Amino acid sequence: MTEIVVIGAGIVGAACARTLSRLGHRVRILDRGPAMTGTSASCEGNLLVSDKGPGAELDLALAANAGWPAIVAELADELGPAFPAVEFEKKGGLVVATTEAGAQPLIDFAAEQRAAGVDAQVVSDRQARELEPDLTPDFTAAVYYPQDCQVQPVAVGEALLASARRHGAEIRTGVEVLGGIRRRDRLVGLRTSQGDIPADAVVLAAGPWSGEVSDRIGAPVAVRPRRGMVLVTTRMPHRIFHKVYDGDYVGATQSADAALQTSSVVESTAAGTVLIGSSREQVGFDPSIRVDVLREIARKAVTLFPFLSSVPVMRAYGGFRPYLDDHLPLIGADPRLPGLWHASGHEGAGIGLSVITAQLLAADLFGGPAPLDPTPFRPTGRPLVAPDLVVNGGAA
Template structure:
């Protein structure tokens, strides 16, 4: 591949692939391609990690995924994250005075809690279905759960411990991935909004040959759209729209507290909320501590476009759910709340790979709330395919051409044939 980056003043740099989006997924794609020898340009209309990646909790989860392609991607990511963290630490140690900030990769494990018998039955069945796929999931009674989390409510019908769940600091991870890519020659252009496609060839057989941006044209053999919840807009602008929609979530953040929550703890309703396609507000309780001592409380899901208006009812429901799991949080001050938008796809699977409707267009998006955890496996998959290597994961499962997306693609206005 050979690509040329064009500024308004003429040719400036050369690259092989343009990645649209400087969040954690785009950063992972850029880093994987750079490690593979590709010359990469990353463009983002804002700043690195300025969108969804900067609004996430940093979850790396297998506990919320049933058997199938997404679980396989999560399991691959669980293998990659410790290796990646060690590589980044070594690479970037000499690059900055005092070294690069720690990724805060913490293999803390997860605890899923059911407080009713119906919830316990559903949780037991879900964990049983995961185990043949290689997920470690241990059932605990109330006493066993409280041995792991002493502050947990005594009203536990069943809990399942997932030792492979982990957490990372998402902004630091994104910046570290980009820094690693830069060390290998990648260029990151922030404040560069994509305004249209660069096409080559006759209209009927056109190929995407780059993008127009507000900082000039970027010509390329391959364009990877990794713009999170804005991927639907960007892909439509380029001529092959994807059904990626924003799904809003809100998180409460407490003041620093003595360490009292040791794992990611969530109620058994969380899995159902993740897998639901309902546009209305859904909340399920998620409570976890951070390395700084704050406690994060989630989670909510609703499709309201890119509306950022604060809704007190959402905050009230999150707080009530947290108290149900951890009664000792009563009276703990909440110092702030923040919201973000997850990239939702109707069949609840990421899209990663080439778009058969428009040669030259690739996607790495649609991870909803799992993008931070799945980023390294997504970067690996896209790099494998782009660089002609045999992929570790089943690429067909994440393809634009998969059957579960067909009806949604056909229904999009202006969809390419």
């Protein structure tokens, strides 16, 4: 039995803990705050393929997307009807262009995605209005993505943690990682605010805080926070039936620009509220909720759904995405420090990619079969993990 410490009790850490504990290993999860209160609690729960172009991230998203129905069924069977539903919904996505200049690029992008295995259906005006009767009539192109899904992110994260506990995992909150413990240049444990914790393997899954924690351990990685904000309406009868966003959203997700970017992303929840995003900016861990950003988000949402102009907003919230410059998650063994593994850098895709990340990590840890080629996601050879960025920290 291997002693494994997972740093981070968000959804990626929960998925890793569940997968590793089900394999028979002893797993401890550490978090300096309560479980599921960071990035996992500040997002929309999207399981998307529509926002990714051909390449390694899309391959990962397609594999993850195909596996989610089975994961949801496993959790329901294991935890029983008394456990809250994870609200998995195969709702599909509708992406629209609202300018003449944006129409053909959206259609061309869908063609590239179809060649890579995505079900991307260019739909007529009539078909788009059948999918979304309240959609603005002033759109110039629309693409339907039936594979897009949604979950309630905190509910599914708590379900993964509950499953991990059933398989022997221990969750310790209020524990801050202060540094690494090394023996002969190998990481063998962690120094924490509650004492030293030994480990055969350490998995860093601290989301946007992974950069900070990796510095403390002595093997820094370039994960940075990327702030976003969301508006939430009051409850109402369902008038939006899919995840609907404008074509600018894809460009925003793939941009490396640190400045503010906004695009329109609108979807209903099972509770009857409407979530309205999104924004992206790199401002460190500044938690400020900016009215000017919310105003721009709201303006673009009304462009897609004019009826929203008369719907009350009951709250707004913000959060931090774990951002990496090459837009690929970091999954696998650190080449500089044996004993350290990474599972971070998913930016806005961490909910959907959480379980398949855990499967890739387990394959890297124990040499089993991987669900797809792990090479693009491994730290080795990535500029984000420079060989000379090893700090002589920790204890002997």
